[in-house]
Amino acid sequence: MSDTPTVAVFRPGDDRSADAVALLEELGADPVPDPMLAVEATDATPRTDAEYAILTSKTGAELVSDAGWDPGETTVCAIGSATADALRDEGYAVDIVPEQFTSSGLVARLEREVDGARVEVARSDHGSEVLLDGLEAAGAYVHETILYRLVRPEGTGESAEFAAAGELEAVCFTSSLTVEHFLEAAAERGLREAALEGLAEATVGVIGSPTAETAESMGIDVDVVPDEATFDALARATLEAVRTTPK
Incomplete structure (x- = not known):
């Protein structure tokens, strides 16, 4: 392993990508930013007649x-916490943040108090069904508003070329969609199998069990799933694994 491991990061191409690059550089890595998500707003707004409103991302808050x-x-x-911070930055009071930053964690936090309540879920078009199903099972009347669609930007796939050439020592997948879009970009370049072979030799870090399940279902072995579902935790845990686990 080199002293400065090369790490692919797939955050959207705005301040989230810049922040991720800065963090990885601070942690002694050489980042390969390859944004796999872009936002297309729907111009929809959440309902205002619900007892509970759930936001799931910084983008949604904005x-x-x-x-x-x-x-x-x-x-x-x-x-x-990232969504909560974004909501507060926009001037909203945040009443509930679950201990576990996942859909199932939020369901566990709310399930004892939402029976018979109206719950508004405002998020992207790729939200997990775990949240809706869990709230409905708890007796809530759930309505979902799609605030934005997540699409793959044109021209992505530089990270797939690095992987195919064996030049990536780690990747940080932040959602199931980043995994799917990475492989789509690799396939467009005729590199899908070579990129998968490259990932087999790299340290693969992911946020959350749904992302891990998606990666595994597509033939990618997952090495790191941090306890906290934040990019900061993912980056730190992935680099620690790179430096302590021989590949």
Whole structure:
């Protein structure tokens, strides 16, 4: 392993990518930023007649703020600390953040209090069914508003070329969609199998069990799933594994 491991990162090509690159450089890595997600807003706004409103991302927080959403007396829930921070930055009070920053963690936090309640879930078009199914099983009346669609930007796939050439020592997948889009980009370049072979020799870090399940189902062995579902935790745990686990 080199003293400065090469790490692919797939955050959206805005400040999230810049922040991820800065963190990886601070941790002594050589980042390969390859944004695998872009946002297409739907211009929809969350309903305001629910007892609970759930936001699941920084992007969602910014979009509802831009739309002038006023939650009123609604109990505002954020799926994790990053979303909560984004909501607060936009001027919203956050009432509930689960201990486990996942859909199942939020269901576990709410399931004893939402029986008969109206719950508004405002998120992307690729949200996990775990959240909706779990809340409905707890007796909630759930409504989902699609705030934005997640698409793969044109021109992505540099990281697939690195992987195919055996030049990646680690990757940090942040959602199931980043895994799917990485392999789509590799396939477009005729490198899908070679990229998979490259990942087999790299340290693969992912956020959350759904992302791990997606990766495994597509032939990617997962090495790291941090306890905390944040990019900071993912980057640190992945680099620690790179430096302590021989490949």
